Amino acid sequence: MPAGVRCPGCEAIVPDLPELRTDHLYVGAAPGCWATYTELIGRQMADPGLFESRMLSVDVYMAQHPGVPGRQSSQSVWGHLIGLYLVFERGYDGIASARAKARVATPEATFEWLEPPASMGPITVLDVLATTTADEHGAADEHGAAVGRWAASVWAAWAPHQGAVRTRADAAVDRRHGR
Numbered sequence: 001m002p003a004g005v006r007c008p009g010c011e012a013i014v015p016d017l018p019e020l021r022t023d024h025l026y027v028g029a030a031p032g033c034w035a036t037y038t039e040l041i042g043r044q045m046a047d048p049g050l051f052e053s054r055m056l057s058v059d060v061y062m063a064q065h066p067g068v069p070g071r072q073s074s075q076s077v078w079g080h081l082i083g084l085y086l087v088f089e090r091g092y093d094g095i096a097s098a099r100a101k102a103r104v105a106t107p108e109a110t111f112e113w114l115e116p117p118a119s120m121g122p123i124t125v126l127d128v129l130a131t132t133t134a135d136e137h138g139a140a141d142e143h144g145a146a147v148g149r150w151a152a153s154v155w156a157a158w159a160p161h162q163g164a165v166r167t168r169a170d171a172a173v174d175r176r177h178g179r
C-alpha cells in the first residue's frame with residue numbers, strides 16, 4: 001500500500017495518489033479519498049436497488065468535504081446539507097430532495113460560507129465501501145444501513161448550522177404550497 005495521507009475533509013487515512021488530481025477543485029478531498037468515493041458511486045450505480053443510497057451518499061460525501069470558502073463551495077455545501085435535512089427530518093426520497101434543492105439553488109440565490117465543524121464525524125467513505133458486498137443476498141439493506149449511519153454522523157457534525165439549513169430549506173419547500 002502506498003504511503004497514506006490524511007484527507008482534509010473526513011480525516012480518513014487514504015493512499016497518496018498525487019497523479020490523481022480531482023477535477024472538482026472546490027471539493028476538499030484528498031485524491032485517494034475522492035477515488036474511494038468514485039468507486040463507491042460506481043458500485044451503487046451498478047445496482048438499481050442502491051439508488052436511494054447513492055442519492056444520499058452524494059449529499060453525505062460533499063457535506064463531509066466542504067473545501068475552502070468560495071461561491072461554488074458555499075453553494076455546494078448548502079445544497080447537500082439541505083439534502084440531508086430533507087431526507088432525515090422531512091422524510092424525502094432522493095428524487096423529491098433533488099427537486100427541492102433545485103428550488104433553493106436558483107440563479108439569483110447567494111449562499112454565505114458555513115464555517116465547517118472541527119470534526120466531520122467518525123464514519124468515512126472507507127467504512128461504507130467496506131460494507132459493500134453487492135452480490136450477496138441482503139447486501140442492499142446492509143449497505144443502506146451503513147450509508148444511513150454515515151449520513152447521520154455527518155448531519156450531526158454540522159449541528160451548529162442545522163437551524164439555518166432548516167430555515168432556508170423550509171422556506172423554499174413551503175413556498176411551493178402558497179405560503
Ligand SMILES: [Zn+2]
Pocket residue numbers: 007008009010011012029030033034065
Ligand atoms: Zn475524505
